[in-house]
Amino acid sequence: MKIIVDTREQSPFLFRGYDCQIEPGTLHTGDYSLAGMVEKIVLERKTIGDLASCMTSGRARFEREMERMRDFESAAVIVEGPLAEIRGGKYRCGLNPDSFEQSILSLMIRYRVPFLFGWHRRHAEWLAFNCLRHFWNHRAEYGSRVAFSPFRP
Numbered sequence: 001m002k003i004i005v006d007t008r009e010q011s012p013f014l015f016r017g018y019d020c021q022i023e024p025g026t027l028h029t030g031d032y033s034l035a036g037m038v039e040k041i042v043l044e045r046k047t048i049g050d051l052a053s054c055m056t057s058g059r060a061r062f063e064r065e066m067e068r069m070r071d072f073e074s075a076a077v078i079v080e081g082p083l084a085e086i087r088g089g090k091y092r093c094g095l096n097p098d099s100f101e102q103s104i105l106s107l108m109i110r111y112r113v114p115f116l117f118g119w120h121r122r123h124a125e126w127l128a129f130n131c132l133r134h135f136w137n138h139r140a141e142y143g144s145r146v147a148f149s150p151f152r153p
Contacts, residue, residue, distance in 0.1 A: 001136045002035035003129075013045065013125040020129065029068040030075070034132055041074040041135045043128050048081040052091045055103045066111040074135050077115045080124040 001020045005012045006027040013032070015022055027033055030042035044065065046054065054062035069075040086104075089097045104115050116131070118124030 001133060003132055004033045004035055004038060006031045009045070011045075011047075013128055015125065015129055018129050020132075029065060029072070032128055032132065034136055037135070037139070040072060040139075041132065042069055042072050043075070043131060044069065044077045045124070045128065046077060046079050048079065048085050048091050049093075051077075051079055051086075051104075052093045052095055052100065055100055056093055056095055063107070063111075066107055066113055069113045070111045074131075075113045076131055077113060078124050078128045078131070079115055079117045080121045081117065082119050083117045 002023055003015060003020050004023050004025040004027060007024045008026070009031045023035060025033075025038070027038060027042065030044045032043040032045065033041055069077075083101070085091065086100050087097050091100075107113070108115055116124075116127050118127050
């Protein structure tokens with residue numbers, strides 16, 4: 001399995017110790033995909049701070065990204081940090097924790113893209129790898145469209 005990592009990704013997962021190859025590339029949408037499947041699966045990586053910015057000053061740009069992600073067979077936003085950090089207001093911007101969480105829920109429903117929260121960076125990397133691995137394995141096994149999101153038909 002060859003993981004494509006967007007060249008503009010500022011703090012990419014390295015996937016050290018995982019059974020995969022890494023290849024830098026330019027992705028039109030998201031930060032991670034699979035070689036030969038860049039139009040089928042995409043993952044967007046965010047820290048809690050990045051995500052807070054996406055809910056405030058960067059909202060329009062982030063919604064355009066989510067709009068593009070909606071068209072993929074499989075897509076997810078992988079967050080480096082637990083939802084409890086949002087609930088506890090452990091981020092720098094003044095966004096109300098309830099508003100922050102409601103924005104995430106609204107985006108998930110509107111764009112049919114799940115947000116997966118890792119407990120920390122290493123766990124988020126594990127989530128990303130395994131999302132890609134499961135997509136890869138299901139495509140190899142079934143050879144057809146794979147629905148990753150619980151929001152997709």
